[in-house]
Amino acid sequence: MRIICVEDYHQMSKKAANIVASQLILKPNSVLGLATGATPLGMYKQLVKTYKAGHIDFEEVTTFNLDEYYGLNKENEQSYYYYMYDNFFQYINIDMKKVNIPNGMARDIHKESLAYERKIRSCGGVDLQVLGIGRNGHIGFNEPDIKFEALTHMVRLDEQTIQDNSRFFDSIEDVPTKAISMGIKTIMHAKKILLLANGKEKAEAIYGAIYGKITPELPASVLQLHPDVVFVMDQDAASKLDLEKLKEEYL
Ligand code: PGA
Numbered sequence: 001m002r003i004i005c006v007e008d009y010h011q012m013s014k015k016a017a018n019i020v021a022s023q024l025i026l027k028p029n030s031v032l033g034l035a036t037g038a039t040p041l042g043m044y045k046q047l048v049k050t051y052k053a054g055h056i057d058f059e060e061v062t063t064f065n066l067d068e069y070y071g072l073n074k075e076n077e078q079s080y081y082y083y084m085y086d087n088f089f090q091y092i093n094i095d096m097k098k099v100n101i102p103n104g105m106a107r108d109i110h111k112e113s114l115a116y117e118r119k120i121r122s123c124g125g126v127d128l129q130v131l132g133i134g135r136n137g138h139i140g141f142n143e144p145d146i147k148f149e150a151l152t153h154m155v156r157l158d159e160q161t162i163q164d165n166s167r168f169f170d171s172i173e174d175v176p177t178k179a180i181s182m183g184i185k186t187i188m189h190a191k192k193i194l195l196l197a198n199g200k201e202k203a204e205a206i207y208g209a210i211y212g213k214i215t216p217e218l219p220a221s222v223l224q225l226h227p228d229v230v231f232v233m234d235q236d237a238a239s240k241l242d243l244e245k246l247k248e249e250y251l
Helices: 009-026 041-052 080-087 109-122 159-168 184-188 200-211 219-225 243-250
Strands: 002-006 031-034 062-065 067-069 128-131 153-156 178-181 192-197 229-234
Touching: 002 009, 009 041, 009 128, 009 192, 009 229, 041 080, 062 109, 067 080, 109 153, 109 178, 184 219, 192 200, 192 219, 200 219, 200 229
Parallel strands: 002 229, 031 062, 031 128, 128 192, 192 229
Antiparallel strands: 067 178, 153 178
């Protein structure tokens, strides 16, 4: 595990974008696992800048998003499909046929989930998976007490997640209560993982993810078992960590 602590959100976003850019420079046909939410927005902006400056190319890239709300279609402004297009895909030269996001409108979620897993495998697996982290330690929509062995499946959102995500909706009643999410096992199969966190409200979850017991009660703690994971965070998210100790242990 590698821990990178930077001053603020802007630095976090730049560092994360540089890591993704390096991946694409080394392997132009990379399979990227992508995340939504407030945290990676700055990273997407930076990647667009790097693309416009001619340093990276998305032509051969394939993407798989972590999750999608159940019951929202692509045109819905709250859907993660919309988010990805609006914040990222419309600005880069990605082939939209190589973009994969779970279908929140699928009639048969089980079938959709299996097909998603198969597609990830048929593309050779995810090379680099980007993650945010919930205040409750969730990754993707894998809420506390998830089964570590789960692959892509339908999940019920935690009360805290519904509360946290209500800031993006008109009212809390509008927040979907279910989603389709890659499971912990899907995430753990990625060759590399990049987790981003900023803000004091993430400090507790970050502490647990790095130092805590490995437990489904804090899903991100499972990342301690992954052979190639980097955490990039701002000082607020790192505020509960002993950075001197971390230097000795991980860097
Ligand atoms: P946020 O969400 O980036 O909006 O804080 C992160 C997450 O829930 O994984």
